Amino acid sequence: MEQGTVLLKRGLAQMLKGGVIMDVVTAEHAKIAEEAGACAVMALERVPSDIRADGGVARMSDPTKILEILEAVTIPVMAKCRIGHFVEAQILESLGVDYVDESEVLTPADESHHIWKHDFKVPFVCGCRDLGEALRRIGEGAAMIRTKGEAGTGNIVEAVRHMRAVKSGISRITVMGSEELMAEAKSLGAPFELVLEINRTGKLPVVNFAAGGVATPADAALMMQLGCDGVFVGSGIFKAEDPAARASAIVQAVTHFKDPDVIARVSTGLGEAMPGIDIRTLAETEQLARRGW
Amino acid sequence: MVIGVLALQGDFEEHAIVLSRLGAEVREVRAAADLEGLTGLIIPGGESTTITRLLTAYGLLEPLRERIDDGLAVMGTCAGAIVLAQHAAGLDRPGIERMAIRVKRNAFGRQRDSFETDIDIAGIEGGPVHAVFIRAPVIEGVDPPARILASLPDGRVVAARQGNMIALAFHPELTADTRVHAYFLQVASASVAAAPAGLAHHV
Numbered sequence: 424m425e426q427g428t429v430l431l432k433r434g435l436a437q438m439l440k441g442g443v444i445m446d447v448v449t450a451e452h453a454k455i456a457e458e459a460g461a462c463a464v465m466a467l468e469r470v471p472s473d474i475r476a477d478g479g480v481a482r483m484s485d486p487t488k489i490l491e492i493l494e495a496v497t498i499p500v501m502a503k504c505r506i507g508h509f510v511e512a513q514i515l516e517s518l519g520v521d522y523v524d525e526s527e528v529l530t531p532a533d534e535s536h537h538i539w540k541h542d543f544k545v546p547f548v549c550g551c552r553d554l555g556e557a558l559r560r561i562g563e564g565a566a567m568i569r570t571k572g573e574a575g576t577g578n579i580v581e582a583v584r585h586m587r588a589v590k591s592g593i594s595r596i597t598v599m600g601s602e603e604l605m606a607e608a609k610s611l612g613a614p615f616e617l618v619l620e621i622n623r624t625g626k627l628p629v630v631n632f633a634a635g636g637v638a639t640p641a642d643a644a645l646m647m648q649l650g651c652d653g654v655f656v657g658s659g660i661f662k663a664e665d666p667a668a669r670a671s672a673i674v675q676a677v678t679h680f681k682d683p684d685v686i687a688r689v690s691t692g693l694g695e696a697m698p699g700i701d702i703r704t705l706a707e708t709e710q711l712a713r714r715g716w
Numbered sequence: 717m718v719i720g721v722l723a724l725q726g727d728f729e730e731h732a733i734v735l736s737r738l739g740a741e742v743r744e745v746r747a748a749a750d751l752e753g754l755t756g757l758i759i760p761g762g763e764s765t766t767i768t769r770l771l772t773a774y775g776l777l778e779p780l781r782e783r784i785d786d787g788l789a790v791m792g793t794c795a796g797a798i799v800l801a802q803h804a805a806g807l808d809r810p811g812i813e814r815m816a817i818r819v820k821r822n823a824f825g826r827q828r829d830s831f832e833t834d835i836d837i838a839g840i841e842g843g844p845v846h847a848v849f850i851r852a853p854v855i856e857g858v859d860p861p862a863r864i865l866a867s868l869p870d871g872r873v874v875a876a877r878q879g880n881m882i883a884l885a886f887h888p889e890l891t892a893d894t895r896v897h898a899y900f901l902q903v904a905s906a907s908v909a910a911a912p913a914g915l916a917h918h919v
Contacts, residue, residue, distance in 0.1 A: 424831050424832070425831060425832045425833070426828070426829070426831045426832075427828070428832060430832060430848060430890060430891075431827075431831070431832065431848065431850060434830075434848055434887065434890050435827055435830065435850050435851065437727040437730060437761070438726055438727055438761045438762050438763070438794070438795070438850060438851075439762075439763070440726060440727055440728075440729065440762075441723065441724070441725040441726060441728065441762070442725045442726075442762070442763065442766055457765060460769045460770060460773075461766070462725055462762065462763040493826075497765060497806055497821060498763050499763070499827065499851065519825075519826045519828060521826055521851070522827065544828055545827065546827065675770075675773065678723075678724050678725060678746065678770060679746065
């Protein structure tokens with residue numbers, strides 16, 4: 424019997440495909456998310472828009488809160504740790520969370536190094552802005568990838584940019600001759616073996632979700648049509664006027680992402696979405712996606 | 717032979733790839749109309765709470781039950797097995813409830829307790845199957861006419877069959893071994909051959 428293998432780590436992410444993973448701060452949030460059809464929840468100290476508004480250092484959630492959430496729902500529970508903070512990750516593993524998100528939404532603990540994720544039995548998901556960043560994280564042991572987008576803005580533009588960058592990066596590699604692949608690995612700053620693999624298979628070796636700015640069912644379906652495997656929703660649910668209705672609508676829009684009639688129907692009567700932010704009004708230091716490399 | 721894969725949530729794409737490799741025509745099932753003309757249906761791994769919620773929300777539960785009662789071959793893996801079971805401990809929404817098995821969700825624990833191991837499966841030749849258990853259920857009770865297909869060395873049941881229905885606690889779609897899916901296709905094609913004339917419009 425084997426445990427903590429790459430197949431098991433990547434496999435759990437495969438089970439989440441076609442689903443919505445929702446940010447939750449409390450056990451009460453987690454129950455609302457599960458009831459609405461979330462395929463997993465993500466525990467964090469504050470939702471991204473609050474982190475953005477409050478400032479200060481954003482850390483891993485209080486373990487008390489995480490244990491309450493683990494107790495409250497039967498779906499997988501993910502939790503965020505700071506980039507490079509391998510002890511927060513060790514704590515999350517010890518608490519029994521099902522996935523760790525090494526996340527730029529929290530304040531980085533190390534500006535040069537991400538966590539060496541192969542040492543853990545718990546699987547990791549990491550953010551990326553393009554293919555090179557995705558492959559660096561996979562090289563370090565990430566078993567799932569998500570776009571960074573720009574969390575807490577309710578603005579989908581960065582998630583779209585990042586998903587398109589990953590997709591076009593993959594397309595480029597699939598049409599390259601063998602002699603071009605080392606140069607491509609160099610220019611991407613990506614592990615050569617993973618570039619070879621994409622040249623052969625035409626896809627990422629792990630599941631890729633969209634995240635960062637999803638506020639409406641239409642945003643979620645847009646990301647699905649752009650080719651992601653599922654969607655993370657952060658502030659978009661619990662900062663909206665009617666979280667339960669919006670959560671349920673986003674789940675349905677992800678399942679039926681190719682069916683405009685369904686998306687139109689579930690988008691009706693949801694009340695106000697979260698307030699949005701134009702990314703161009705954010706200073707570079709306020710852009711969370713720039714954290715990590 | 718058209719085989720459906722329930723595509724509400726979970727790893728339906730992985731199942732579709734294996735089925736295509738075995739030469740089956742695959743259809744993703746998201747609505748009742750997609751059930752028309754299917755020879756078999758796979759209910760994939762995923763989150764059973766999410767899948768059962770969507771089955772109800774999209775009015776798929778009753779049409780699925782009717783088709784299964786008419787003899788549609790169906791295989792559920794992990795969450796799919798939970799959806800098929802008559803009793804699923806810890807699931808607060810109705811599933812298809814057609815197999816005389818009692819399952820316990822997340823029976824081995826959380827993700828850190830997920831594991832891979834080799835098991836022998838009744839009816840599958842050529843040695844043990846490498847089985848991948850991810851936050852897996854166990855089949856705590858198997859009542860006639862359901863019967864056990866596979867157990868772990870400690871006796872816990874992880875695969876069962878009842879007529880044209882197969883329930884597996886693990887994920888044959890995650891390995892390169894296609895024997896389990898080939899077995900299901902045999903069950904499905906035999907169910908077509910055995911169907912009474914009055915049901916011919918279903919196939």
